[in-house]
Amino acid sequence: MPGDLCIAFIGGGNMARSLIGGLLHKGFAATRIHVADPSAAQLELLRQHYSVHTTSDNANAVQSTQMVVFAVKPQAFRDAVRPLAAALTKTRPLIISIAAGIAEPDIRRWLGYDAAIVRVMPNTPALHSAGAAALYANHFVSVEQRVLAENLFKAVGIALWVDDERHMDAITAVSGSGPAYFFLLMEILEAAAGELGLPPEIACKLVQQTAYGAARMALESKEDAATLRKQVTSPGGTTAAALSVLQEAQLRGIFLRALTAARDRGAELSREFGRESA
Ligand SMILES: NC(=O)c1ccc[n+]([C@@H]2O[C@H](COP(=O)([O-])OP(=O)(O)OC[C@H]3O[C@@H](n4cnc5c(N)ncnc54)[C@H](OP(=O)(O)O)[C@@H]3O)[C@@H](O)[C@H]2O)c1
Structure with a gap:
């Protein structure tokens, strides 16, 4: 500057x-x-x-x-x-x-x-x-x-x-609002870890460090996210069992709907506070 x-x-x-x-x-x-x-x-x-x-x-x-x-x-x-x-x-x-x-x-x-x-x-x-x-x-x-x-x-x-x-x-839908999606995912993982019997402070620290570690791996690796996911998912293993539940629940479709709603809200804000106000 x-x-x-x-x-x-x-x-x-x-x-x-x-x-x-x-x-x-x-x-x-x-x-x-x-x-x-x-x-x-x-x-x-x-x-x-x-x-x-x-x-x-x-x-x-x-x-x-x-x-x-x-x-x-x-x-x-x-x-x-x-x-x-x-x-x-x-x-x-x-x-x-x-x-x-x-x-x-x-x-x-x-x-x-x-x-x-x-x-x-x-x-x-x-x-x-x-x-x-x-x-x-x-x-x-x-x-x-x-x-x-x-x-x-x-x-x-x-x-x-x-x-x-x-x-x-x-x-706006992807990165402006994006931190909230990751916080929600962390919140959900912490709550699920609690349901599985883990003490809250252990669950919280494990989830936070896992989120940080995954982000660092994605940033520092030459591979894309899909490849990294496949690399940590052994066929018939524990991760595969979890991912198949998420797949059945149509997680990708849910996220597409969520991001579409955020994008459309951005366009709505534009009409509400921009073009239509003289
Ligand atoms: N926070 C996010 O995650 C995020 C992410 C991406 C983009 N943004 C954008 O960044 C902008 C600011 O967000 P923010 O989170 O920093 O909001 P914020 O914390 O509410 O800060 C906005 C500040 O502007 C003041 N203000 C209101 N009218 C004003 C005026 N006429 N002149 C001077 N100051 C005035 C507000 O005072 P009062 O509270 O007294 O009204 C408030 O202190 C928003 O447009 C938002 O869309 C935010």
Whole structure:
């Protein structure tokens, strides 16, 4: 990141905090970060933990910044953007949106000029520098701005570009909501281990380490997930017995339905808080 870059965050909640933590960890100066949020408690937390500039006035935060990250909920997005349009038209910073379902044309319409916009779908493991973010840039984003956006998300995990905004709802379903699926699976495994008589603390530790170990194997191996699964499944063995029950229960179909529901909800949010709201 260039040493003279200033970044403003509109909304100082969970995702903003994880990105700020990542930036500071990479050596970005706290004095170059400005955060606006309506909650005094939230701002106090940000000052104490990160020593960044804080304000309850959004217009104040975006003054003289080259990058503005909108980190508010989708339902709060339009009301956060519109009052800043006049100020942003003058300074033309890179606009980054991490809101699920808010489409780039809507953000551009609310801003009222040909804004350089990068739409991003991050996820919560960013809090532990293990995030997975997908980024989409509109035509007005320069090569230098692409690098800035990419570096922001690489500070807290991996950052991958997509060149079609239509992929964003599917990405929201896969990696934006994805941590919850893995947590649910861990919860289910822990409960089942309890039913099989294991003490809860043993079950919890075994499940957590198994999830971590499987993820590491998948990341560090050249094989795909299907091959790794086959490699740990001996014919007629214990794993095969478990997997055949999951197969009979149509687990793949269940996941397809779940991800389709998440993707469709993303599209619905877009209609609810974007295109249909003037
Ligand atoms: N958390 C995730 O897993 C995740 C994953 C991917 C993407 N995202 C996206 O990231 C965005 C932020 O999520 P989050 O979990 O960080 O939400 P969050 O913790 O609720 O943070 C949002 C913050 O923005 C504040 N805010 C609301 N209206 C504002 C305004 N007009 N100006 C300035 N600040 C305002 C909120 O204050 P109040 O609470 O007082 O309203 C809140 O402190 C969402 O759009 C979400 O879709 C989140």
